[in-house]
Amino acid sequence: MSTVNNNVPKTTINWETGPILRALMRNKVGALLIAIQIAVTMTIIVNSVFIIVQRSQEMQRASGVDEDNSFYLSSLGFGHDFNSKVSIKEDLNFLRRLPGVVNAIQINAVPISGSGWSMGLQTQAGAEYDGVGTAVYMVDEQGLNTLDVQLLAGENFSATDITWREDSQNTWPNKVIITQALAKTLFADQPLTQIVGKTVFINDIQAMIIVGIIDQLQAPWTDWDKVENVMLSPQWLAQSAARYFIRTEPGQRDQVMADVEERLATSNKSRIIKGMRSLQETRERSYRGHTAMIKILSTVMIILTTVTALGIVGLASFSVNQRKKQIGTRRALGATRGAIIRYFMLENFMISTVGVVFGAILTVGLNMILVEVFSLQALDWYYIPIGMLVLWLVGQLAVFGPAQKAANIPPALATRTV
Incomplete structure (x- = not known):
């Protein structure tokens, strides 16, 4: 890591980009895995959200009848005199x-x-x-x-x-x-x-x-x-x-x-009565598959987001532990806690950007497959930028804790020999 002149805020990011890229290249496997994880998470989440929205809209469509006050039944006659x-x-x-x-x-x-x-x-x-x-x-x-x-x-x-x-x-x-x-x-x-x-x-x-x-x-x-x-x-x-x-x-x-x-x-x-059912119950039965799909996709989205966030936390924490002495040196040379936090936030933003850009490509590809195989509707374009923003935000929130931990490393750590 290099020293940043905190008195020139307009050029801070430019000064830090080079050291961040060099640090990532030294640990490119971990950064690449996180980027791939973000891409896969975005692909699944965006398509899942789109499917959930479509299914929810279908479930809310009015049937045209008075569902709250309607029911039906069947009468089955038997015998020669019926x-x-x-x-x-x-x-x-x-x-x-x-x-x-x-x-x-x-x-x-x-x-x-x-x-x-x-x-x-x-x-x-x-x-x-x-x-x-x-x-x-x-x-x-x-x-x-x-x-x-x-x-x-x-x-x-x-x-x-x-x-x-x-x-x-x-x-x-x-x-x-x-x-x-x-x-x-x-x-x-x-x-x-x-x-x-x-x-x-x-x-x-x-x-x-x-x-x-x-x-x-x-x-x-x-x-x-x-x-x-x-x-x-x-x-x-x-x-x-x-x-x-x-x-x-x-x-x-x-x-x-x-x-x-x-x-x-x-x-x-000479007949039996069977199959009595309200329209409300019929609606629940007819859309049972939609309801199950929404629950499954929601669960998958939560799990994927959690796993991705934990992966970001793990990578950032590992990076902090590996560079404690370098961080202490920066602190001894005058870097503020805010500068340290910004460094790790920017590092995560760069990793996330690679992930969400690759994820956008995968998202479109997966949607094309779903449209072709399952006859689903084509994905609305605005889901992709929204998904990118969400994953950027998740990344920034996940890295904030480890970044704060890095910012609290004392300058005296730079003078230790062990």
Whole structure:
């Protein structure tokens, strides 16, 4: 280490850079290992933070339904005397009259549940045209109120629009209600009022008229990139297995759930009630993988940051112990404690700079692999400079303790022979 003229602060860093570089070259293995550790830590942390932010945003997306006050269940009929159409009609009449219930419908699938139907909608007929992936919910005229969605343009289904869909049926009603997101995908830049009345095609050639457009409703698949592409079809399913979606008055959900399960189970001995679940529980189940990933990545980030900080502390402490006599000599020649602290802080900053620059390159490379292999989104550019700043700060905080220890070495140590 060399003596620094502390009376000329503007040139202090320039005077110290040379001695620091020479000192690092004498212990280049340790400095290189710390730089690599910083680079790897930055690569993993930046990509992890980006993934956590993306997953958190997905978990916070609104499904479009009244999740706090909604639940669903399944009715499974059995026996030769079980009439699915009669049972469904009776169940809906009962559910809609039940105290605390706002409305109820039979539905083929549940938003954000992970299982459902999908079809392709086209603006032109013919197998040569590509369809837009669309989630399908089969509902009756009470569907909008039960799902708590808002009609932005057009009109709702009427009671006379609802038809029974039999097993193996592949034809569709000639009316459809779609979400605003799907409308914009099919007819870009056109006002919603002009989209109402237009014809779309399902099964390549079957025409359906858009009679209404609703604000928002999510598909059953939370990881689908077209999650808000949804259509409502005016149908009941004539099947022995029926799923009912019930919306309750605020605060009445849990009580209604208990009443519904008991009363439906006793009202018809030729069926069983199963799969009762609230929308809140469904959301938790559907995003369980996201939650686990966030916890794992957060833990990895904490461990990596801690290990990197400890590595910096270890290298700095080793450097201080190796150069006690040199530090004492500097102190004897007039170097202040602040100058000693600055020396080690600058040394760490130089090591960290090499690490974060290399880390920026690795970060982009890893993100490209994640995008290609796992179809993740490309990393936003501002994550990299933020990551660099964070790792610089971690390095400076980690080295500050050993730097203070070095600054407290007494000048008299320079005169010792041992």
